[in-house]
Amino acid sequence: xxxxxxxxxxxxxxxxxxxxxxxxxxxxxxxxxxxxxxxxxxxxxxxxxxxxxxxxxxxxxxxxxxxxxxxxxxxxxxxxxxxxxxxxxxxxxxxxxxxxxxxxxxxxxxxxxxxxxxxxxxxxxxxxxxxxxxxxxxxxxxxxxxxxxxxxxxxxxxxxxxxxxxxxxxxxxxxxxxxxxxxxxxxxxxxxxxxxxxxxxxxxxxxxxxxxxxxxxxxxxxxxxxxxxxxxxxxxxxxxxxxxxxxxxxxxxxxxxxxxxxxxxxxxxxxxxxxxxxxxxxxxxxxxxxxxx
Amino acid sequence: xxxxxxxxxxxxxxxxxxxxxxxxxxxxxxxxxxxxxxxxxxxxxxxxxxxxxxxxxxxxxxxxxxxxxxxxxxxxxxxxxxxxxxxxxxxxxxxxxxxxxxxxxxxxxxxxxxxxxxxxxxxxxxxxxxxxxxxxxxxxxxxxxxxxxxxxxxxxxxxxxxxxxxxxxxxxxxxxxxxxxxxxxxxxxxxxxxxxxxxxxxxxxxxxxxxxxxxxxxxxxxxxxxxxxxxxxxxxxxxxxxxxxxxxxxxxxxxxxxxxxxxxxxxxxxxxxxxxxxxxxxxxxxxxxxxxx
Numbered sequence: 001x002x003x004x005x006x007x008x009x010x011x012x013x014x015x016x017x018x019x020x021x022x023x024x025x026x027x028x029x030x031x032x033x034x035x036x037x038x039x040x041x042x043x044x045x046x047x048x049x050x051x052x053x054x055x056x057x058x059x060x061x062x063x064x065x066x067x068x069x070x071x072x073x074x075x076x077x078x079x080x081x082x083x084x085x086x087x088x089x090x091x092x093x094x095x096x097x098x099x100x101x102x103x104x105x106x107x108x109x110x111x112x113x114x115x116x117x118x119x120x121x122x123x124x125x126x127x128x129x130x131x132x133x134x135x136x137x138x139x140x141x142x143x144x145x146x147x148x149x150x151x152x153x154x155x156x157x158x159x160x161x162x163x164x165x166x167x168x169x170x171x172x173x174x175x176x177x178x179x180x181x182x183x184x185x186x187x188x189x190x191x192x193x194x195x196x197x198x199x200x201x202x203x204x205x206x207x208x209x210x211x212x213x214x215x216x217x218x219x220x221x222x223x224x225x226x227x228x229x230x231x232x233x234x235x236x237x238x239x240x241x242x243x244x245x246x247x248x249x250x251x252x253x254x255x256x257x258x259x260x261x262x263x264x265x266x267x268x269x270x271x272x273x274x275x276x277x278x279x280x281x282x283x284x285x286x287x288x289x290x291x292x293x
Numbered sequence: 294x295x296x297x298x299x300x301x302x303x304x305x306x307x308x309x310x311x312x313x314x315x316x317x318x319x320x321x322x323x324x325x326x327x328x329x330x331x332x333x334x335x336x337x338x339x340x341x342x343x344x345x346x347x348x349x350x351x352x353x354x355x356x357x358x359x360x361x362x363x364x365x366x367x368x369x370x371x372x373x374x375x376x377x378x379x380x381x382x383x384x385x386x387x388x389x390x391x392x393x394x395x396x397x398x399x400x401x402x403x404x405x406x407x408x409x410x411x412x413x414x415x416x417x418x419x420x421x422x423x424x425x426x427x428x429x430x431x432x433x434x435x436x437x438x439x440x441x442x443x444x445x446x447x448x449x450x451x452x453x454x455x456x457x458x459x460x461x462x463x464x465x466x467x468x469x470x471x472x473x474x475x476x477x478x479x480x481x482x483x484x485x486x487x488x489x490x491x492x493x494x495x496x497x498x499x500x501x502x503x504x505x506x507x508x509x510x511x512x513x514x515x516x517x518x519x520x521x522x523x524x525x526x527x528x529x530x531x532x533x534x535x536x537x538x539x540x541x542x543x544x545x546x547x548x549x550x551x552x553x554x555x556x557x558x559x560x561x562x563x564x565x566x567x568x569x570x571x572x573x574x575x576x577x578x579x580x581x582x583x584x585x586x
Binding site for chain 1: 310314315316318319320323370374377379380397398399400402403405406407409410413414416417418424425426428429430432433435436437439440441442445446448449450453
């Protein structure tokens with residue numbers, strides 16, 4: 001994992017425009033928002049999925065690197081916009097002042113806009129699949145995951161949920177979009193970097209991604225309740241303070257923990273039948289559920 | 294022109310998610326921001342460029358429609374974000390309250406984010422060129438035009454220019470990014486919807502696009518000075534009030550008008566040698582410079 005994280009960090013530093021290129025302040029802020037922080041869970045999933053799908057023929061690491069960086073750029077942009085005063089109004093992220101605090105609101109807005117564009121540029125700048133038709137399909141999947149019926153739509157549902165009492169299916173619907181869409185896309189794109197996996201294989205990878213996408217959010221909610229701001233590197237207890245429904249507020253701590261464990265087992269079950277190459281995906285499912293930050 | 298405008302309006306209404314699909318309020322706001330307004334200059338350029346490049350073999354109108362809608366979605370998103378309080382803080386656009394006034398700031402933020410994603414989805418959802426490799430190249434060109442070294446970067450330069458005295462080259466540098474990048478991409482993508490135009494042809498189309506991109510902004514600055522808010526459908530005299538440098542503040546009215554006319558002639562000159570199919574591009578150059586709103 002540390003290997004992939006270091007590789008992705010170096011690739012991001014290379015793909016992001018230099019601070020010496022105009023507009024300097026914007027590029028400085030983009031690098032601030034993306035580099036030197038985060039668990040890089042989505043890039044890890046891209047690499048693990050790509051290696052699992054490639055099997056013995058070996059994964060093309062340059063393809064996976066570009067996809068991982070694209071996904072991470074979109075994740076970072078969503079955090080920058082999410083932290084803005086008109087959204088969650090947060091001041092701390094990855095243990096540092098949020099982008100609009102360190103720079104200014106207008107710059108943070110443009111950082112997010114530019115990072116989304118950069119992500120699509122990365123997906124179109126080099127060969128990512130056996131044929132260009134598959135590459136176009138990867139871009140389509142990714143765009144849908146980012147948009148109003150994916151991640152951005154999840155943010156809108158999240159906004160509308162403040163002060164509401166949600167049922168478990170409603171909460172799940174929100175998170176399938178807000179967190180799940182990009183995690184699912186990470187696995188879907190990683191798999192497609194390998195040459196032509198079969199339909200049944202694709203469905204199994206997708207089932208795995210769905211389970212860990214939800215598990216990721218359930219664990220986030222548990223940690224938000226249990227951990228300190230120092231451990232998390234972001235403001236703890238924020239959702240409760242903002243009257244946002246969470247898995248903990250809907251289920252209570254014990255049942256939320258049990259749900260995460262159930263999802264972990266479902267994710268592991270989805271991997272069976274996909275061959276020996278899925279070891280990293282399996283480890284990631286464990287990491288996502290058992291992590292402490 | 295009215296024909297293409299009506300066609301694009303209908304296509305946008307079809308491509309934008311219905312207000313009946315969740316999240317409803319976000320989709321309602323996206324439709325509010327895009328439909329029923331604007332001159333649709335960029336879509337007109339996409340169609341005119343596509344027809345010019347296709348020549349006698351005839352343009353594929355479904356391809357041009359998707360590209361035109363993608364470009365217009367990005368244009369609309371840039372206006373929504375540009376009007377936010379942390380940017381230009383404007384309340385009037387296309388004769389209506391701006392998106393964050395009609396809805397709220399958080400929704401307007403997500404509208405912009407979602408429209409950018411939708412644009413890339415449109416570019417990847419159907420076949421747009423003779424081969425998928427060209428389609429990936431189109432997406433790359435478009436992403437670069439949207440990003441920190443294109444339109445979003447132009448906004449950042451614009452922000453940094455408030456209260457500054459710019460030279461003509463500095464002003465040009467700003468507008469080549471802010472307005473020019475997307476106009477250039479409109480022509481570049483329209484041309485590539487036709488099958489394989491030659492390198493020399495591509496360079497001529499690009500020269501035309503560069504000239505009208507700048508001319509568009511020069512005329513905008515002249516109109517901002519000369520016209521009323523009612524005529525423009527957006528707040529007139531805004532740049533002067535915000536202490537932003539404009540072609541009028543740098544050159545004065547008469548020389549700004551002369552520059553627009555010079556750029557119009559250069560655009561027309563670039564079209565010579567591209568065959569009879571360029572009539573619409575030629576008309577658009579005239580329209581862009583001679584328009585009154």
